[in-house]
Amino acid sequence: MTDEDSETFHVLHVDDDASVRDLVASFLPLERPALEVRSFASAPAALDALDGVDCIVSDYEMPEMDGLAFLKRVRADSPDLPFVLYTAAGSEELAAEAISAGVTDYFPKSTKREQYTLLANRVQNFATQYRTARAMGAQQRRFRKLVEYSSDVVSIVDANGVFQYLSPAASNVFGYDPDDLVGEVGFDYLHPDDVEYAVETLFEAIADPSYRPVITFRFAHPEKGWVVLENTGRNLIDDPDIEGFVINSHDVTERVAHVAELERQRDRLAEFASVVSHDLRNPLSVAGGNLSLLEQTGDTAHAAHIRLALERMETIIDDLLTLAREGENINSLGPVSLSAVAESAWQSVDTKSARLSVDTPLVVLADAGRLQQLLENLFSNAVTYAGPTAHVRVFDLRDDRTHDPAPTTGQQNEPTRGFAVADDGPGIPPSDRERVLDYGVSSDPDRTGFGLAIVRRVAEAHGWTVTVTDRPDGGAMFVFTDVRTPAPDAADDHPPA
Structure with a gap:
């Protein structure tokens, strides 16, 4: 038994002659068991029973509505439903009009068994073709909707990387209307550092059609900047329906950022473990050794020495806790006067005979408490290394001619500026500038080396970039860029600190 014979095809037969209806209802299933016939005496009655029908067989000469009018009514709603005009009243004129109306076949009536066999064969063929076409059409519609509503971009590029097609998701993921990208070279939108890798991968896949690469690269979104895309490709250049390289692209920017953050946290934990195991071990050994001597000699x-070792351990632990807290992301920022926070931080540090100059009216979006912690550490560092009479300056980069303002890369509608903290001490050697912001780096044996690491963590938590350099006239300078500032009306209402 074939697949066709294993399924049922529904045939609707219309004829006002009861004897013809009986013959058709008997002979068609006899010749083709897959055919199930439903009979009607009039076309109007049959019009209400078209749901699920795979083929119509209709007489021409009938009261109320003839077969040609019936055909036209059917075609209005079902242009592809097979319709066989089965009639004894035939003429060239009727055949021409039926063909013009969209009849599937024109079949003469006969009492011969062979005629019913032929009719049954044709009806099943028509019904099979109709059902197959409907199934394919449903699959095509389903596939088209999956592509249209998918959050991933489906694109086709030729062997030169030129876009031939992009699905509607390109508007959101890529940031461009799909039609605007057709004809464009896709590599032109990739990050310069990713182009060579993407080109090599495409050429490898073209050379080996079995190779299905999965690669990640950065794409220039007109509003979001560089978005990270994960792309799965397949070579269908030899497929006549595709004639290109199919790429499914998925935005993984957030996932990549999350992984990077997890890696930073892992590295931070590793650094903490290293610091704890190294820096706490020395004072712990000192305390333990002196405790043993005290117990043996009784010499108080x-x-x-025990007290000093314990105080040293307490300082290290406090700095570690501060470092952990300051490295956390900041969820709420408000307008803060840089000069007010600087003055407050200066009062919180033992500045000896040093003096502070604040030359900026800058208002920044920040967490006032953490910004003060940042400045306190910078001031303490300046007094330690520049000397007790150091002159420390806080200034706005745009107002200071010794430093060019850094390019702004802040969020939309939030302008960025920068500021710097400088002293007049000996400065920091160029070879040490990249490492002074790391954990435990200090040339003073009495300091933990966490102060500037805390500065870096606070800056990173705000989204700022910190650079260590020297002023042209001498002294260390810590430059902070990508510092977001509030809109002018918000800046007018900023708190003092």
Whole structure:
């Protein structure tokens, strides 16, 4: 038994002659068991029973509505439904009009068994073709909707990387109307550092059609900047229906950022573990050794060494806790006066005989408490290394001619500026400038080396970039760029600190 014989095809037969209806209802299933016939005496009655029908067989001469009028009514709603005009009243004129109206076949009536066999064969063929076409059409519509409503971009490029087709999702993921990208070279929109890798991968896939690469690259979105796309490709250049390289692109920018953040946290934990195991071990050993001497000799002089070791451990632990807190992301920022926070931070630090100059009216979007912690560490560092009479300056980069303003890369509608903190001390050697912001780096044995690491963590939590350099006239300078500032009306209402 074939697949066709294993399924049922629904045939609707219309004839006002009851004997013809009986013959058709009997002979068609006999010749083709897959055919199931439903009979009607009039076309108007049959019009209400078209749902699920795979083929119509109709007489021409009938009361109320003839077969040609019936055909036209059917074609209005079902242009592809097979319709066989089965009639004894034939003429060239009727055949021509039926063909013009969209009849599938024109078949003469006969009492011969062979005629019913032929009719049954044709009806099943028509019904099979109709059902197959409907199934294919449904699959095509389903596929088209999947492509149209998918959050991933389906694109086709030729062997030179030129876009031939892009699905509607390109408007959101790529940021461009799909029609505007057709004819464009896709590589032109990739990050310069990713182009060579993408080109090599495409050529490899063209050379080996079995190769299905999965690569990640950065794409220039007109509003979001560089978005990270994960792309799965397949070579269908030899497929006549595609004639190109099919790429499915998925935006993984957030996922990549999340992974990067997890890696930073992992590295931070590793650094903490290293610092704890190294920096706490020394004072712990000192305390333990002096405790043993105190127990053996009873000399209380050893107690002073124990106290100093414990104080050293307490300082390290406090700095570690501060470093952990300041490295957390900041969810709420408000307009803060840089000069007010700087003055407050200066009062919180033992600045000896040093003096502070604040030359900026800058208002920044920041967490006032963390910004003060940043400045306190910078001021303490300046007094330690520049000396007790150091002159420390805080200034707006746009107002200072010794430093060119950095390019702005802030969020939309939030302008960016920058500021710097400088001293008049000996400065920092160029070879040390990249590492002074790392954990535990200090040339002073009495300091933990966490102060500038805290500065870096606070800056990163705000989304700022910190650079270590020297002023032209000498002294260390810490430059902060990508500092977001509030809109002018918001800046007018900023709190003092």
